[in-house]
Amino acid sequence: MSAFQDTLIITQRQLRLLTRVPEVLIFSTIQPVMFVLLFRYVFGGSIDTGQPGGYVQLLMPGIFVQTVAFTLAGTASGLAEDMKKGLIDRFRSLPISQSALVVGRTLGDSLLNIVVLLVMGIAGYAVGWRPSSGAGNVALGFLFLLLFGYALSWVGALVGLSASDARVVQNVSFIVTFPLTFLSNAFAPTTGMPRALQYFAEWNPVSTMVAACRELFGLENQFGATAGSFPSEHPLTTSLIYIVIIMAIFIPLSLRRYRNASN
């Protein structure tokens, strides 16, 4: 019970940070909205989707997934900053639950994602995104996105707690997330990629997430190289498996790293 309270206090701290530095919230939402507009109007005209409603229908799930994937960087740099400032030492010397700081941080980052996804959804709607699957499925899609973001937040936790220097963290997170989001079906069909990359893209969790969201938002998904393979046939199941695997690996690793933070 007290572990739960401790976690909530840490989450509260993070929300308070957002009110103290509103720029964080503003820029975390401006960036994805900017992506929506850029991709919608730069690529939208030249990519033939063969789907009713045009490119923006395919694009939105892609940008949603990309945005929640960047939670990794947010959690990582937040924790690295806490390490550098000695805050982690202070928390670890307190008689509180030894997981509260990290759990609270990941939850706080997920709460931020709710706001960001909401704003993006509105921006998407404004430029023609119309999910056709009904409110229930759309909500389920967003829930799924939050869950994926939460899982990646734990990858970020390990990166942030392991980094020797807070400045490295941003770069590492970028190097991990950027190729993952682009070597996928998020923005363009994978069929144009070299064969080997097509396989990678197909099994890439970002692709399965995007495909799952497209399905939940009422679209037919398009996959490249190996139509009929497990991830292309069952994107939802595959994504769920990925999420479980990521959490099963990175939650214990991050917590252990935290407990040994200075060893």
Added chain:
Amino acid sequence: MKSIIAEDLVKSYDKGTVRALDGLNLDVEEGTVLGVLGPNGAGKTTTVRILSTLLRPDSGRATVAGIDVIKNPEKVREVIGLSGQYAAVDEILTGYDNLVMFGQLYHLGKKNSVIRANELLERFGLTDAATRPIKTYSGGMRRRLDLAASLIVKPKVLFLDEPTTGLDPRGRQDMWGVIEDLVKEGVTLLLTTQYLEEADQLADEIAVIDTGKVIARGTSDALKKQVGGERLEVVVESQHVARTLEIVTTVAGITPSFDEGIRQISAPVSTGSKALLDVLKSLDEAGIHPLDIGLKRPSLDDVFLSLTGHSAEAKEEAK
């Protein structure tokens, strides 16, 4: 009763290549202040981190308030306060927010956390700055807030790791005042410092550490005695140097050393204040008024030099 006991602590970093602690032993009597003095890299911070449960030693044993730090770290955390080299508070939050948050983490409840936060802000002279983010605080204010955060629940044992490193003289004086008040209230304090003056000022006993071991232990006076007796130092105007040298030689019975740059004549004396009076009387008879005169006991710097063969600062530069 001993509030802190450390026995044979060993800790290596980087797969054993750097031995931070090499069989360190120390203990602190309840309600007293132990100053752990040593240059950078001597093992001060590692010692504090082990005693405050942040770090596990490779071998050795330690108890704080009678509780084993390795077997029961969570129990130790309930009775200690830790304030480190870096002000470990959230820079973006205000001083008030920080203290309330830590109060809640100590499970004081929201209401009591607010009361305690206000008390501590008042006590450390931070009430006016309470609603400002920490990043607008001066170095001294940050340290005081950090110290306040470690006192939310009155700790039995307090660890202060270099509490004044990086502070200006004014900030240091303020911090010393705050620490002295705490000690009067009876907290057991282990304080690390690389300032010899600071250990002298605040600590009941001093443990000098170098390369991961305690190399000397005792009161400031005892350590100074170990180095040698008092010195008489006198500064005069240049036309009086020759005559003054003669007077000091007569009184001390030994040829004094003379520092030309600051026109300071100094000599070891065994008769203390009597030697001082004799020299003053002779100078007066010769019509010489010294610019400065006094008996100097050896500084802890001298102690360090004589114990380790190198001065605290010299080692730091060598690193």
